[in-house]
Amino acid sequence: MQLGRVTGTIVSTINHPTYDGRRLLMCDLLDSEGVDTGGYLICVDTVGAGSGETVLILDEGNGARQVVGDPNGPIRAVVVGIVDELLIEGETVELE
Amino acid sequence: MQLAEVTGTLVATVKYEGLEGVRLLVVQPLDRDRRPHGDMIIAADAVDMAGPGELVYIVASREAALAMPEPFVPVDHAIVGIVDQVAR
Numbered sequence: 001m002q003l004g005r006v007t008g009t010i011v012s013t014i015n016h017p018t019y020d021g022r023r024l025l026m027c028d029l030l031d032s033e034g035v036d037t038g039g040y041l042i043c044v045d046t047v048g049a050g051s052g053e054t055v056l057i058l059d060e061g062n063g064a065r066q067v068v069g070d071p072n073g074p075i076r077a078v079v080v081g082i083v084d085e086l087l088i089e090g091e092t093v094e095l096e
Numbered sequence: 097m098q099l100a101e102v103t104g105t106l107v108a109t110v111k112y113e114g115l116e117g118v119r120l121l122v123v124q125p126l127d128r129d130r131r132p133h134g135d136m137i138i139a140a141d142a143v144d145m146a147g148p149g150e151l152v153y154i155v156a157s158r159e160a161a162l163a164m165p166e167p168f169v170p171v172d173h174a175i176v177g178i179v180d181q182v183a184r
Contacts, residue, residue, distance in 0.1 A: 007128070008184040010153065015177030016142050016163050024097075024153070026182060028128065040128040042097035042153050051184070061159040074142065074155050074163030074176050077097050 002041075003030040003083065004057045006049050010042060018073035025049060025079055027057060034086065034093045043077040044068060054095040056081030099126040099179065102150045106138055114169040121146060121175065123154060139173040140164060151179040 004027035012024065023045040029037045034054070041059060046067050049055045057079055058064060064078045065071055086093040104122035111118075119141035127133040130151070139154050142163035146152050152175045154160075160174035161167050 008182055010177075010179055011181040011183060012153070012177040012179055014143050014145050018163075019177055024177075026128065038127075040098075042099065061157060061162075064159075072162050072167060074159045074174060075097075076155050076157060076159045 001080070002057045002059065003034070003086070004028060004041065004043070004055050004079070005030055005036070006051050006053050006055055006079070007040075008051060016074055018068075018070055018075060019044070022068070027055060027079065029057075030054070032088055032093070034095045041077045043079045044075050045079050047079055047082055049079050049082050052096070054083040054086075055079045056083055097153050097155050097176070099128075099130065100124060100137070100139070100152055100154045100175075101126055101130075102146050102148050102152060102175075103136065104148060112170050114166045115171075118164065118169070118171070119144060123152065123173070123175070125154070137173050139175050140171045142174040142176050143178060146175045146178055153177045153179060
């Protein structure tokens, strides 16, 4: 799983039926110091995350399908948590 | 999943079974600021409505084949939505 920061949402009217009614989040990817790596992922929200929040991202299809409850859904990246605190070697990493 | 811009179409008459009728589009993956990022990709159009010039989102790997009507097809990238807006 990876750390990300929500930067916005994707609005899409025409989509695969699996995506109907699901929130799509634009998430910048962060490294172990909470610093932006330059990468991003479009993720399906499962926890109600909002802009600016640091989140836990799963980018693996089997787990993603299990989380959204659709065994055949074409979804790979999902936000599965909102990060409150990150400790590395005993030090709190500043998020935000 | 990633943003991409549809840049072209591809026609292949001879295809592996299961790919008949599948629309194949040329897409350019984009970074978060919608600048081209990486090489172009041929993606199957799972929404059957995407066309050149449109901003779409694509899914890669096994999940791409799952987006198709027949999920046991040799497809590794699929367009699963057309982007109306990216709200910040």
